Amino acid sequence: MSHPPNRIFALALASIALIGPLAVHLYLPMIPAIKAALGISDALAQLTFSVALFGMAFSTLFYGSLSDRYGRRPVLLSGLCLFLVGSVISALADGVSTLALGRFVQAVGAGCGMTLVRTIARDAYGPEGLVEALAYLTMFYTLGPMVSPIVGGLLVDTLGWRSVFGFALLAGAAITLGVYTAIPETRPPAERGGPGSSVLLDYLRLFGHLRFTAYVLQTGLSTATFITVASAAPTLMKEQLHRSATEFGLYFLLFPIGFFLGNLLTARVGNRGATDTMVLLGSLLSITAVAVQSGLLLAGYFNPLVIFLPGSFITMAQGIALPYGQAGAMATIPQLSGTAAGVGVFVQLFCGATFAQLYGLLATGTPGPMMATTALSAALCLIAGSVPFLLRMRGR
DSSP: OOSOOOHHHHHHHHHHTTHHHHHTGGGGGGHHHHHHHHTOOHHHHHHHHHHHHHHHHHHHHHHHHHHHHHOHHHHHHHHHHHHHHHHHHHHHOOSHHHHHHHHHHHHHHHHHHHHHHHHHHHHHHTGGGHHHHHHHHHHHHTHHHHHHHHHHHHHHHHTOTHHHHHHHHHHHHHHHHHHHHHOOOOSOGGGSOOTTSOHHHHHHHHHTSHHHHHHHHHHHHHHHHHHHHHHHHHHIIIIISOOOHHHHHHHHTHHHHHHHHHHHHHHHHGGGSOHHHHHHHHHHHHHHHHHHHHHHHHTTOOSHHHHHHHHHHHHHHHHHHHHHHHHHHHTSSGGGHHHHHHHHHHHHHHHHHHHHHHHHHHOOSSSHHHHHHHHHHHHHHHHHHHHHHHHHHTTO
16 A cells, blocks of 8 residues: 555455344344245255355455465455345245255455455555454444344344345445445565466465464364354254244344454453463363353253353454464465465355254254254364464474
């Protein structure tokens, strides 16, 4: 950029972060309605959710490397346009195959925001301001998960499930217009990768660093823990606790509130906190929340607060560790920050989709499969989160 970022730039950049929730969280209250309207099984209904996570995950690999070569702005605008096309296909779907296709296209488009927000922030604010910038951007991002399930639930209960995609189309169009007018190219042409550079070699260079691998796995597995609870909650609320989609949306507020508080703590601590220590702290909090939730359920306490209150501590753990893990991964090889951001988001979404679908395959309509799936993801998250701390203790 030729000048320091102003508030309009910051607001437009923050708005890009809302694309992800429009593709993911807005859909959650629809799962029981889609299942009933299309007459499909739990596993197939879950597939219409997890296919979006898989699509978003794989797309981030391309967005990160393409942005390192051709610049941030054209790649970002292309992705936003894909999101709009996917929203239209989903709204017009008359069967599960067309719906899955629309969700996939919509999510592939949304992947641009999750990758490029981080990369553009690094370009604009520099490595020294990245942790704080990511924390504040992620705090703004929490508006999406706060509002999306409530809006989605109200639309499902009043206008039907197709109206949710209409809302996504309008909101996505507004974000695209804001980006087009307020976000310039942030990466100087001299710093872009040439056509002869190898994407595969870039990935090998990054994964050659154990610390990088641990950071991206920790963020992925912590996301998987949250996604499992979030994708299990709608069915448990509807079929076991007999609550409405609107009520689900209101309880869902506890998730982004926890995420907001975790990021607020991170923003306050900033560079004063060691990256590996904060990542380990988030991992410990996540597995503690999972253990408390499972203990309450096994003791016979089954109500909305038992689902959502421990879940808010799972998202708080994410909020604490995620900015540090992202910044640590992108700092591994500064010239590959875009590729590193893409890989990090890919691992987040791929782990989230894998564990969400694992839950879908195990689902019986009871809390047991959720407990088993989150126990696995949280334990693996703690292992990955411990590695950078142990490496530092050994002077590596």
